[in-house]
Amino acid sequence: MAISKLAAHVNLNHLACTSLKGVGPKVAEKLEKLHISNVLDLLLHLPYRYEDRTQVRDIATLKDGERALIKVTVELSQIKYGKRRSLLCRASDQSASIDFRFFYFNKSQQQRLQRGAELYAFGEVKRFGYQWSMVHPELTQVDSKGAAPLLESLTPVYPTTDGLHQASFRQMQRQAVELLKKHPIENLLPTNIMQEFQLPDINSSLAWIHLPPKGADLAQLESNQTPAVKRLIVEELLAQQLSLLSQRFQNKEDTAFAIQHSGALQQRYLELLPFKPTKAQQRVSQEIIDDISSNRPMLRLLQGDVGAGKTLVAAIAALQAIEAGFQVAIMAPTEILAEQHFNSFAQWFEQLGITCLFLVGKLTAKQRTDALQQIADGQAQCIIGTHALFQKDVEYQKLGLAIIDEQHRFGVNQRLALKQKAPDGYQLHQLMMTATPIPRTLAMTVYADMDVSIINELPPGRTPVKTVALSDQKRNQIIKSIHKAVKQEKRQVYWVCTLIDESEEVQCQAAETAANLLTEQLADCRVGLVHGRLRPEQKQMVMQQFKQGHLDILVATTVIEVGVDVPNASLMIIENPERLGLSQLHQLRGRVGRGNIESHCILLYQHPLSDNAKARIQVMRDTNDGFIIAEEDLRLRGPGEMLGTRQTGDVSLRFADIVRDAELIPVIQDQARSLMQQDPELANKLSERWLGARQEFAEV
Numbered sequence: 001m002a003i004s005k006l007a008a009h010v011n012l013n014h015l016a017c018t019s020l021k022g023v024g025p026k027v028a029e030k031l032e033k034l035h036i037s038n039v040l041d042l043l044l045h046l047p048y049r050y051e052d053r054t055q056v057r058d059i060a061t062l063k064d065g066e067r068a069l070i071k072v073t074v075e076l077s078q079i080k081y082g083k084r085r086s087l088l089c090r091a092s093d094q095s096a097s098i099d100f101r102f103f104y105f106n107k108s109q110q111q112r113l114q115r116g117a118e119l120y121a122f123g124e125v126k127r128f129g130y131q132w133s134m135v136h137p138e139l140t141q142v143d144s145k146g147a148a149p150l151l152e153s154l155t156p157v158y159p160t161t162d163g164l165h166q167a168s169f170r171q172m173q174r175q176a177v178e179l180l181k182k183h184p185i186e187n188l189l190p191t192n193i194m195q196e197f198q199l200p201d202i203n204s205s206l207a208w209i210h211l212p213p214k215g216a217d218l219a220q221l222e223s224n225q226t227p228a229v230k231r232l233i234v235e236e237l238l239a240q241q242l243s244l245l246s247q248r249f250q251n252k253e254d255t256a257f258a259i260q261h262s263g264a265l266q267q268r269y270l271e272l273l274p275f276k277p278t279k280a281q282q283r284v285s286q287e288i289i290d291d292i293s294s295n296r297p298m299l300r301l302l303q304g305d306v307g308a309g310k311t312l313v314a315a316i317a318a319l320q321a322i323e324a325g326f327q328v329a330i331m332a333p334t335e336i337l338a339e340q341h342f343n344s345f346a347q348w349f350e351q352l353g354i355t356c357l358f359l360v361g362k363l364t365a366k367q368r369t370d371a372l373q374q375i376a377d378g379q380a381q382c383i384i385g386t387h388a389l390f391q392k393d394v395e396y397q398k399l400g401l402a403i404i405d406e407q408h409r410f411g412v413n414q415r416l417a418l419k420q421k422a423p424d425g426y427q428l429h430q431l432m433m434t435a436t437p438i439p440r441t442l443a444m445t446v447y448a449d450m451d452v453s454i455i456n457e458l459p460p461g462r463t464p465v466k467t468v469a470l471s472d473q474k475r476n477q478i479i480k481s482i483h484k485a486v487k488q489e490k491r492q493v494y495w496v497c498t499l500i501d502e503s504e505e506v507q508c509q510a511a512e513t514a515a516n517l518l519t520e521q522l523a524d525c526r527v528g529l530v531h532g533r534l535r536p537e538q539k540q541m542v543m544q545q546f547k548q549g550h551l552d553i554l555v556a557t558t559v560i561e562v563g564v565d566v567p568n569a570s571l572m573i574i575e576n577p578e579r580l581g582l583s584q585l586h587q588l589r590g591r592v593g594r595g596n597i598e599s600h601c602i603l604l605y606q607h608p609l610s611d612n613a614k615a616r617i618q619v620m621r622d623t624n625d626g627f628i629i630a631e632e633d634l635r636l637r638g639p640g641e642m643l644g645t646r647q648t649g650d651v652s653l654r655f656a657d658i659v660r661d662a663e664l665i666p667v668i669q670d671q672a673r674s675l676m677q678q679d680p681e682l683a684n685k686l687s688e689r690w691l692g693a694r695q696e697f698a699e700v
């Protein structure tokens, strides 16, 4: 379909790119690779930088790395025969001189570069002191009239794919902008939001981004600070908040069992414990009790630093359901963790006459059949395990509550599979737990569909872990500290080897080497080793030995489990801490300082450290607060790395950046709430424009 024949009213998001001149099926296929299937997609495919061909610059003003247009007179040009044959040309304007270098050239190019020739040159500038140069500049002869090849707007450079050139991209975008002028897209931002952020109209924003006028501030453009880009950022963030909100409303419309209880069982449990719950534990317990007393399904994220006492809160929730005659499933990401949960729950629950059951993959066929039977007939009241909990053949008699520990280690589908185990026509109450604190802005974007409870207080009597950084040249001193901790203080020690970039094999070898070395240097200490290549039961055995005090030193790769509790361990050495993220270091460090004894963490780094590594190690030394560490981690590494690949799909924003745009998020969340109430139809249109395709994924 030729553009001229288009009907009066055209929706650009229904208009295939093949309707543009020069776009046939081959180009369309390449565009698909970039997730561009219609003209609106194309317009939303933004340049990642710009070139300025709107003005002629003086050489002397050029900075290293800049791309610029200059007008020069050739002074000298000659072929050099070095390692590689090249054409070297010295040229100058009134301000300075510059060298051009060509590795590929033909006779006619060589002739154009005769002494005295006047040329325009465009290219990337290299500058060393007062020497400027360009490799393979684009050259244009100054014609008789002296007119410069100047453009009216900045030249966009697009992210592209093999075989799709910038020139064709620019040509397509110019046509798309023309189309946009004839068939503008609907403005979906309410006036108050436009005013609050002083945003321009969507159509002029897009036109401006693809063809910024002469004089536009390049630096501002490239750091996405222009009003035009901000318009897209705000609209995208708003759409994201709206879609999270609507998912949340949808969830709340479903029914769950309103779990009524007297609180008697919880009371008896608290009386059994050797300590009193902290204020924070009481507060979040109450939030959860209120949630599951209502017939709207709970979807709550319980955040609390390592050792904050999430288990007690989980137990309180479980007891409410159990008292009312429901089953509870508690799921952990690994067998070691599941077993630890099983032990700590069973220890108290069995005193209360509650039947706990352990369900993991390694059960024998007979054990499994028995277990499934007890789950189906309701004899098992509290079922604790791994992903084995939601396998097909597991049928619950009456499951009312699911508790998921270290929820970020499960994928969306796994959580969903567990949800399916609710009685027909009902939804489960779900309590997710995590010890990886999530910065507020990130929580607002990734977890906006959940309610959040935070245990912001540690049980009393904890002594904060003291953290020091030592270079590997101080190894002997560290060996002495270990000896002292083990022999004089009768404490236990973790030695963690981190080599995340290497293969698992290399990692395990490194751990083996470390263990051998320590055995040699500390002949009177008992050294154990766990790493990823051990069979699960071997791993389990070593961990048990350490837990029971039969080993003094545990050498481990980063497989050592978050949540494993050995209160007598008071010293941890982390080798090459610079290779880990801050949150991960904080998790590891949380393995010590679990009792009331003074504990230490030594970050054993390779000398010398980069600036970024220094900054990160400093954060670890300065604070034990998981939330501060998480904020820093987000700032230093960005959301993708911080959350791990499993969840980055959830934050795949195209224009907004939750670190850079952090301060917008709370404001936009408020706006989203009121828009949702005042104009649900508009809200819907907004989520569709921005998240149409991804929405389905989010709802799986």
Ligand code: ADP
Pocket: 275, 276, 277, 278, 281, 304, 305, 306, 307, 308, 309, 310, 311, 312, 435, 459, 460, 563, 565
């Ligand atoms: P996490 O939040 O990391 O799961 P846990 O629930 O394992 O923390 O608790 C860590 C340790 O603190 C456990 O040994 C637990 O018995 C103890 N603990 C929990 N709550 C309290 C409290 N209110 N007072 C004293 N000790 C507590």
Ligand code: MG
Pocket: 310, 311, 563
């Ligand atoms: Mg825990």
